[in-house]
Amino acid sequence: DAGVTQSPTHLIKTRGQQVTLRCSPKSGHDTVSWYQQALGQGPQFIFQYYEEEERQRGNFPDRFSGHQFPNYSSELNVNALLLGDSALYLCASSSLGTGSYEQYFGPGTRLTVT
Amino acid sequence: AQKVTQAQTEISVVEKEDVTLDCVYETRDTTYYLFWYKQPPSGELVFLIRRNSFDEQNEISGRYSWNFQKSTSSFNFTITASQVVDSAVYFCALSEAVLREYGNKLVFGAGTILRVKS
Numbered sequence: 001d002a003g004v005t006q007s008p009t010h011l012i013k014t015r016g017q018q019v020t021l022r023c024s025p026k027s028g029h030d031t032v033s034w035y036q037q038a039l040g041q042g043p044q045f046i047f048q049y050y051e052e053e054e055r056q057r058g059n060f061p062d063r064f065s066g067h068q069f070p071n072y073s074s075e076l077n078v079n080a081l082l083l084g085d086s087a088l089y090l091c092a093s094s095s096l097g098t099g100s101y102e103q104y105f106g107p108g109t110r111l112t113v114t
Numbered sequence: 115a116q117k118v119t120q121a122q123t124e125i126s127v128v129e130k131e132d133v134t135l136d137c138v139y140e141t142r143d144t145t146y147y148l149f150w151y152k153q154p155p156s157g158e159l160v161f162l163i164r165r166n167s168f169d170e171q172n173e174i175s176g177r178y179s180w181n182f183q184k185s186t187s188s189f190n191f192t193i194t195a196s197q198v199v200d201s202a203v204y205f206c207a208l209s210e211a212v213l214r215e216y217g218n219k220l221v222f223g224a225g226t227i228l229r230v231k232s
Contacts, residue, residue: 033219042118042205042222043159055217088157094218101147101209101218105159 002027004093004106012112013081021076021109025093032074033103034066035090043090049074050096078111086113116141118208120223127196128231135191135226137206143167148182148189149207149220159205165189196230203227 005024013019025032031050035043045058049068068074072093078085088110092103117140127133139148150162163173165182173180177194193200207220 031217033217035220042207042224043220045219045221048217048219050217056219058219090159092159092220096217102149102161102164103220104161105151107156107158110157 004091004104006091006106006109010110014114015081017081018079021089023091024073026104029093029095030072031094031096032068033092034076037088037090081113083113116208116221118206118221118223120206120226122226124227126229130195132194133196135204137189139187139208143210147209150191151205153203198230198232201230
């Protein structure tokens with residue numbers, strides 16, 4: 001049973017550039033959430049997708065956008081990168097459709113903005 | 115508003131000692147869910163437990179146990195006979211009542227670094 005997968009593992013970008021991160025949920029899950037974890041801090045909720053719609057959003061600017069595909073996989077896009085966007089980006093999957101609320105996390109994508 | 119406080123930034127113990135990680139939460143909802151996650155040096159968050167607000171029964175799983183007390187808004191985690199492999203960052207998290215239309219975000223505490231020395 002494959003768990004949550006994320007790609008790429010690491011990424012280095014320059015200020016002002018755009019980045020796309022990808023996530024495939026755990027088998028049987030239909031919901032994907034994205035979190036940003038700065039060094040030494042707890043994860044911060046970015047947004048959650050269910051049925052290809054953004055269901056909830058945290059306090060992140062519009063530079064952060066996402067998408068969920070019919071196969072439940074998801075992308076996180078960040079435009080106009082800032083140095084402060086450097087962080088570990090975690091994807092989590094769950095199943096709102098079946099009432100399974102535990103969120104299972106992937107290994108994360110480490111984004112460095114220079 | 116939801117808030118989770120983990121007042122212990124870092125704890126160091128010697129192997130085989132018992133250790134308790136504290137978690138205090140704030141929420142206006144009467145129905146909510148509490149979670150504990152472990153983040154080893156590899157970085158992946160590992161789900162440990164979920165607790166519903168209407169179930170205050172304590173739970174034990176091997177060397178792990180959880181004490182949920184609504185009266186003090188606390189959900190503490192105890193590791194008995196700690197081992198070096200328990201070294202990690204532990205996060206407590208809160209999710210308010212879930213509606214499919216609105217989703218369920220997790221609000222995390224700042225985490226507690228646990229170092230177990232041999």
